[in-house]
Amino acid sequence: MRQLVYTKTGSYDVLQVQEVPDLTPNKDELLIQVKASGLNFADILARKGQYPDGPKTPCVMGYEVSGIVTEVGSEIDKSWIGKEVIGLCRFKGQAEQVVLKEKQVYEKPASLSFEEAASIPVTYLTAWALLVAMGGLQKEESVLIHNAGGGVGLAQLDIAKHIGATTYGTASERKHGFLKERGLDHPIDYRNKDWYDELMKLTGKRGVELITDPLGGDEWKKSYRALRATGRLGMFGISVASINSSGGLRAKYELIKTVLKMPTFKPLSLLDKNRGVYGVNLGHLWHESDKAALWMKAILDGVETGWVRPHVDKTFTLEEAGEAHRYIEERRNIGKVVLVVK
Numbered sequence: 001m002r003q004l005v006y007t008k009t010g011s012y013d014v015l016q017v018q019e020v021p022d023l024t025p026n027k028d029e030l031l032i033q034v035k036a037s038g039l040n041f042a043d044i045l046a047r048k049g050q051y052p053d054g055p056k057t058p059c060v061m062g063y064e065v066s067g068i069v070t071e072v073g074s075e076i077d078k079s080w081i082g083k084e085v086i087g088l089c090r091f092k093g094q095a096e097q098v099v100l101k102e103k104q105v106y107e108k109p110a111s112l113s114f115e116e117a118a119s120i121p122v123t124y125l126t127a128w129a130l131l132v133a134m135g136g137l138q139k140e141e142s143v144l145i146h147n148a149g150g151g152v153g154l155a156q157l158d159i160a161k162h163i164g165a166t167t168y169g170t171a172s173e174r175k176h177g178f179l180k181e182r183g184l185d186h187p188i189d190y191r192n193k194d195w196y197d198e199l200m201k202l203t204g205k206r207g208v209e210l211i212t213d214p215l216g217g218d219e220w221k222k223s224y225r226a227l228r229a230t231g232r233l234g235m236f237g238i239s240v241a242s243i244n245s246s247g248g249l250r251a252k253y254e255l256i257k258t259v260l261k262m263p264t265f266k267p268l269s270l271l272d273k274n275r276g277v278y279g280v281n282l283g284h285l286w287h288e289s290d291k292a293a294l295w296m297k298a299i300l301d302g303v304e305t306g307w308v309r310p311h312v313d314k315t316f317t318l319e320e321a322g323e324a325h326r327y328i329e330e331r332r333n334i335g336k337v338v339l340v341v342k
């Protein structure tokens with residue numbers, strides 16, 4: 001079978017498709033022939049050597065797949081064979097085959113294409129953790145979704161609209177029309193204007209009750225300042241570290257710079273200001289698979305009722321993975337980029 005190998009950290013040429021022996025499931029595993037595999041910002045950071053959670057190179061990345069179960073281990077019910085499924089993997093998903101434990105596999109809703117199905121797990125589970133499980137977003141509240149036009153951004157928008165909250169979102173201006181169509185109440189062009197000033201204008205200087213921030217560095221300070229009383233800041237990424245580098249020492253320098261600019265939060269100040277801060281890292285929730293299963297059930301129910309609307313912007317083959325990385329880094333995607341296995 002073929003897999004996409006991140007041979008070392010660096011630019012797009014470090015990504016190579018390599019042939020390896022077919023996989024065999026262990027007694028408690030399912031073998032999935034992969035049809036589509038979600039590409040995530042973590043894969044970009046890993047390629048550049050900016051992702052502390054990533055495996056050592058050479059490695060195969062890929063947190064999520066869709067495909068068909070073709071073989072199962074002796075402890076797994078044979079009725080799985082032939083089923084179309086969605087799988088969450090701890091890497092190795094960008095390949096023709098993956099083996100997964102049963103609790104990492106969900107039946108694919110028939111209404112979804114394989115590409116749409118592969119774009120659900122990371123984006124919607126992260127969004128659910130941010131807005132529902134930890135953010136506690138309420139109907140009468142307002143939320144600022146940073147990077148609203150990305151995969152996680154659009155998933156958050158679906159959830160916030162479902163809750164009924166008022167939505168603000170930062171995104172490149174050319175993405176605003178699409179975001180409005182998807183229901184975003186107030187798009188903010190954060191690349192040409194100061195989003196803080198814009199948000200304050202829009203909210204009569206009050207700010208919002210919830211901000212989800214994947215930018216990191218000193219952006220977290222600004223987001224904290226923009227909270228209204230009872231407001232919460234959910235931190236979940238450091239995409240500012242990715243600007244200005246394609247790998248190597250420069251990438252490490254940008255990462256350190258981003259970490260040094262992060263805020264420190266003081267308990268007494270949180271108390272006096274009636275504010276809360278929290279972090280989300282989906283990759284550190286593997287030991288809580290029961291929670292993920294509950295969230296996934298709510299999300300897949302949302303597919304059936306129609307409020308979960310995964311949006312695939314563009315697909316690339318495994319061989320085109322470098323172009324796919326470039327496409328995301330050039331900020332051309334609205335929603336998800338997916339690798340298809342042909």
Ligand SMILES: NC(=O)c1ccc[n+]([C@@H]2O[C@H](COP(=O)([O-])OP(=O)(O)OC[C@H]3O[C@@H](n4cnc5c(N)ncnc54)[C@H](OP(=O)(O)O)[C@@H]3O)[C@@H](O)[C@H]2O)c1
Nearest residue numbers: 041147150151152171172214236237239242280281282331
């Ligand atoms: N903690 C977790 O568990 C978790 C899980 C998933 C994702 N994340 C994080 O969430 C963030 C978004 O992930 P995603 O999968 O939604 O990404 P995505 O689909 O690639 O979208 C990211 C969007 O962010 C904007 N952006 C900001 N800084 C950027 C940069 N340096 N390079 C390229 N685009 C940049 C771009 O929108 P504009 O054109 O509008 O600027 C881009 O379209 C990333 O930081 C990722 O690491 C965290």
